Amino acid sequence: DHKTIEQNVKEEILNKNGFLFSEPRFLLIEELREPAIYFSILKAIAFGRARLNEIVQETGISDPHKVNKYLSVLRELRIVKREVPITEDKPHKSRKGIYLLADPFFRFWFRYVLPHMSYLEEGDLNYVWKEKIKPSLNSFTGFIFEDICLQRLKNLNRKNVLPFKARSIGRWWNNKEEIDIVAYDNQQSFIFGECKWKNKKVGLNELYDLERKADTFFNVKQKYFALFSKSGFSKELKNLSSQRKDILLFD
Incomplete structure (x- = not known):
């Protein structure tokens, strides 16, 4: 089709x-x-x-x-x-x-x-498609992409291939910040995840932004950062992730 x-x-x-x-x-x-x-x-x-x-x-x-x-x-x-x-x-x-x-x-x-x-x-389908749907379709799809990434992390957790076995995985927010995915265990290990549905590669800025949001969490023993991207990752981010064990990239 x-x-x-x-x-x-x-x-x-x-x-x-x-x-x-x-x-x-x-x-x-x-x-x-x-x-x-x-x-x-x-x-x-x-x-x-x-x-x-x-x-x-x-x-x-x-x-x-x-x-x-x-x-x-x-x-x-x-x-x-x-x-x-x-x-x-x-x-x-x-x-x-x-x-x-x-x-x-x-x-x-x-x-x-x-x-x-x-x-x-x-x-009048053309009008509805062009004026009402198309302009916001990307952000609508981004939300569905978040669900898919969440599911993917849960599946990896079930297969025991994450850095630790997570007890809970889901979205997190407070009145200032939101994080697409947070996973944690009883030993204070955390994965913080961000899902990017856009047509350009995800780079260092997105990682730094996620690290900043993760600072909201106190007494965390071990932090990992997971980035999910529709369009891949910049060379700089890939290089950094090959040097750091706490960065997980999914595309």
């Missing part, structure tokens, strides 16, 4: 006769009693409103308890997942929880299809 991404998206998802155009809508209308409210919540999350108060603001549902109830239903259906920073001791009690759409296709549909339904019903 040598079709471009653009052709595939237009034919399968944006075209109103396409197989995937109405799929999420049908699934949810069958499962849920008040689809319009759920749709507004899912759309808010798809546009990156990840915290409860942001979802409340975006949807205009004034009662956070109500929104919480709807989110619980969506989590039971595995449409939405709640994540907390990987280092949190009691995840279910953490106030740092964020909400994400579990499935990349749902993320795409609620971000790009549902909001532009009127154009798509009229068959």
Whole structure:
């Protein structure tokens, strides 16, 4: 299949006769009693409103308890997942929880299809692709790339080929910084990982930035830095990584 991404998206998802155009809508209308409210919540999350108060603001549902109830239903259906920073001791009690759409296709549909339904019903696929999808597709794909890198590190951990056996692997953030991947064990060894989905090689600057973010963590015995890149690495970074055992490069 040598079709471009653009052709595939237009034919399968944006075209109103396409197989995937109405799929999420049908699934949810069958499962849920008040689809319009759920749709507004899912759309808010798809546009990156990840915290409860942001979802409340975006949807205009004034009662956070109500929104919480709807989110619980969506989590039971595995449409939405709640994540907390990987280092949190009691995840279910953490106030740092964020909400994400579990499935990349749902993320795409609620971000790009549902909001532009009127154009798509009229068959104006080119406008939606050119004006609404293409400009932000790279950052959308970057988020999926993060998921893939996270999975890759988990697989390597399962095969025992990382510098140590990690007990927990996931995303981490506080109110100032975020790190795409943090893995750690009980002995205070840490891997800090950053995933770069861009068309130029990752270089020393990205490494230095990751090292700076890792300074947020105190009493770490051993630090490793993992960089994942869509477009490879600069010569300088490769040279440095051949001299330093604590740099791991994945492309």
